Amino acid sequence: GAVVSQHPSWVICKSGTSVKIECRSLDFQATTMFWYRQFPKQSLMLMATSNEGSKATYEQGVEKDKFLINHASLTLSTLTVTSAHPEDSSFYICSVSSSYNSPLHFGNGTRLTVT
Amino acid sequence: RKEVEQDPGPFNVPEGATVAFNCTYSNSASQSFFWYRQDCRKEPKLLMSVYSSGNEDGRFTAQLNRASQYISLLIRDSKLSDSATYLCAKGGGADGLTFGKGTHLIIQP
Numbered sequence: 001g002a003v004v005s006q007h008p009s010w011v012i013c014k015s016g017t018s019v020k021i022e023c024r025s026l027d028f029q030a031t032t033m034f035w036y037r038q039f040p041k042q043s044l045m046l047m048a049t050s051n052e053g054s055k056a057t058y059e060q061g062v063e064k065d066k067f068l069i070n071h072a073s074l075t076l077s078t079l080t081v082t083s084a085h086p087e088d089s090s091f092y093i094c095s096v097s098s099s100y101n102s103p104l105h106f107g108n109g110t111r112l113t114v115t
Numbered sequence: 116r117k118e119v120e121q122d123p124g125p126f127n128v129p130e131g132a133t134v135a136f137n138c139t140y141s142n143s144a145s146q147s148f149f150w151y152r153q154d155c156r157k158e159p160k161l162l163m164s165v166y167s168s169g170n171e172d173g174r175f176t177a178q179l180n181r182a183s184q185y186i187s188l189l190i191r192d193s194k195l196s197d198s199a200t201y202l203c204a205k206g207g208g209a210d211g212l213t214f215g216k217g218t219h220l221i222i223q224p
Contacts, residue, residue, distance in 0.1 A: 107158060109157070
């Protein structure tokens with residue numbers, strides 16, 4: 001069964017609005033969750049590392065004020081794309097790992113289209 | 116140099132054939148390597164971990180060559196359902212994984 005649940009699967013929104021994406025770890029408690037983004041025909045790029053109870057760690061070039069991450073519990077992390085623009089249209093995927101050096105398990109992803 | 120590099124393909128292979136592709140990496144401090152499969156417009160799914168001694172799972176064999184800094188994936192008796200993009204990844208732990216762009220494989224009937 002699924003290890004990670006991500007919602008919504010897809011969303012279409014107007015430019016300037018904000019979109020919240022939820023990621024839930026179903027099988028284990030996750031102190032760390034990872035948020036990736038994938039543009040068409042590109043590789044998965046790590047955006048940020050979500051840490052339960054503390055601030056997220058953002059990769060270089062990712063605006064922390066635009067991509068708000070909240071990791072309020074050991075099973076839930078949210079990513080909010082604020083004031084979305086068409087260039088934010090992408091495939092956003094969260095992932096969790098059960099332990100150090102274990103592979104990542106991915107949510108089903110959220111396809112965001114900003115019009 | 117990118118940390119993980121793959122030939123994007125596409126590789127067009129007849130059904131039943133054996134196909135292999137490599138993935139090169141830099142920053143050899145990484146201890147863990149993985150192959151993922153990604154279908155069109157879907158999330159990546161773990162195919163197999165890659166161990167130094169090599170490992171096999173059914174028709175799939177993965178190898179790690181630390182001296183030359185590459186990992187490989189071999190698929191025997193390929194099926195139509197093997198058509199997908201195969202992503203290699205390195206890393207793990209608190210830093211997450213670094214992915215290659217993926218190799219697009221098309222199995223033809």
